[in-house]
Amino acid sequence: MARVPELPEVETTRRHLAVAVEGETLVWAEVGRDRTARRNHRPADVTERLPGRRVERVGRVGKFIVAELDGDLRWVIHLGMSGRIRLVGESEPLDPHTNFRTRTAGGVEVRLVDPRTFGFVAVWTPEEWAGSTLAGIGRDALDDLPSRNELAAALAGRTAPVKALLLDQRLVAGLGNIYADEVLARACIHPLRGGGSLTPAEIGALHDAVGPVLAEGIQHGGTSLDDLAYLLPDGRAGTYLDRLWVYGRAGEPCPRCGTAIERVVVAQRSSHFCPSCQRR
Ligand SMILES: [Zn+2]
Numbered sequence: 001m002a003r004v005p006e007l008p009e010v011e012t013t014r015r016h017l018a019v020a021v022e023g024e025t026l027v028w029a030e031v032g033r034d035r036t037a038r039r040n041h042r043p044a045d046v047t048e049r050l051p052g053r054r055v056e057r058v059g060r061v062g063k064f065i066v067a068e069l070d071g072d073l074r075w076v077i078h079l080g081m082s083g084r085i086r087l088v089g090e091s092e093p094l095d096p097h098t099n100f101r102t103r104t105a106g107g108v109e110v111r112l113v114d115p116r117t118f119g120f121v122a123v124w125t126p127e128e129w130a131g132s133t134l135a136g137i138g139r140d141a142l143d144d145l146p147s148r149n150e151l152a153a154a155l156a157g158r159t160a161p162v163k164a165l166l167l168d169q170r171l172v173a174g175l176g177n178i179y180a181d182e183v184l185a186r187a188c189i190h191p192l193r194g195g196g197s198l199t200p201a202e203i204g205a206l207h208d209a210v211g212p213v214l215a216e217g218i219q220h221g222g223t224s225l226d227d228l229a230y231l232l233p234d235g236r237a238g239t240y241l242d243r244l245w246v247y248g249r250a251g252e253p254c255p256r257c258g259t260a261i262e263r264v265v266v267a268q269r270s271s272h273f274c275p276s277c278q279r280r
Contacts, residue, residue: 005079005230007141007174008217009238010063013085016233017065018058020087020108026050026069029102031121036099036112039076039122039132049073049123050102062137062173074129080118082229086111115229141174142214148200148207155203158195162206164267165195174214178223178247181272183209185246185254190278191271192264216243246272 005013029050037043053069060066065077065085077085086095090107100112100121112121122128129135139146146154154171155162165171166180175183184191187205189198198206217223222238224230225248231237241248245255250263254274264271 003178003225004063004081004176005083005222006063006176006179006217007060007214008179008240009222009230010060010065010079010174011142011214011218012222012238013079013233014058014060014065016087017067017085017110020233021055021067021104021110022058023055024104024106024108025052025054026102027052027105030100032099032101033117035117036114036119036121039120040124040128046100046121046123050075060140061134062140062169063176064134064137066134069123072126074124074126076120076122076124076134077112078120079112079230080114080116080120082116082227083112083114083119084229084231085233086113086235087233136170137173138168138170139172141172141210142218145207145210146172148204151207152198152200152203155195155198160195161192161266162189162195162198163191163269163271167267167269172210175210177269177271178244179213179217181247182213182245184271184278185273186213188277190280191266191273192280216240246274248272 029047031037031043031046034043037046040046056068058067067075069075088109090103090109095113097113097115098111099114101109103109163180166175186209189202217240220240221232223240224237246261249261250272251260254261254277257276259274259276261272262275
């Protein structure tokens with residue numbers, strides 16, 4: 001059951017990375033597979049631009065880690081479907097599928113382990129950033145959630161299922177399949193409801209569910225599934241899996257009412273919901 005790491009997993013990774021590299025100068029970089037550097041014009045853009053740069057700040061845009069480097073460059077890391085960041089000393093043996101690594105002057109290595117190679121690392125000039133898909137990403141679900149009124153305006157007239165709208169990174173950035181299901185469960189909204197059909201009270205409940213669900217996910221280091229594709233940079237697993245209400249729990253009892261959780265496909269993705277608490 002592969003899945004894209006979502007905001008809580010990326011934010012957890014970002015926090016570890018910030019502690020390790022903010023204020024540090026990168027001295028070396030290597031791309032193990034050219035595909036990992038595909039978002040630059042040539043892989044050498046990554047390996048030539050990183051060395052000598054100081055990491056000013058490690059930020060996040062939706063599901064992307066975006067570090068600001070001196071010289072007005074942005075270092076972007078996307079975990080893709082199966083990627084994870086490892087933070088280790090330079091003498092640590094390499095994991096299989098280590099497709100990128102860079103090293104600080106202090107000897108800390110940042111490694112991207114990514115068996116399926118959907119992840120990427122890029123180092124972009126301001127012009128390259130502006131021309132990338134990341135420039136069109138919407139407001140952050142954690143740091144910059146639209147107000148209830150703004151959310152209502154964005155959903156008005158939309159006939160698409162609310163679940164699909166929550167996955168649209170131009171509307172709100174950071175939610176993916178797991179956390180969108182969890183937010184809808186807590187807000188008691190069926191995933192197939194049309195975005196424009198939600199009442200003001202439902203929009204309020206939806207708005208109010210986003211922050212707590214994401215905060216709880218981050219508090220538990222995100223969600224590592226059984227495949228352990230996503231792990232924290234120190235090698236531990238995120239433990240939010242045990243606290244999910246509906247995602248991946250078809251047939252299990254709803255924690256609110258005990259009704260068996262059901263599964264439905266929305267926008268080619270599995271959605272999980274309680275048919276009693278979340279009515280159409
Ligand atoms: Zn229920």
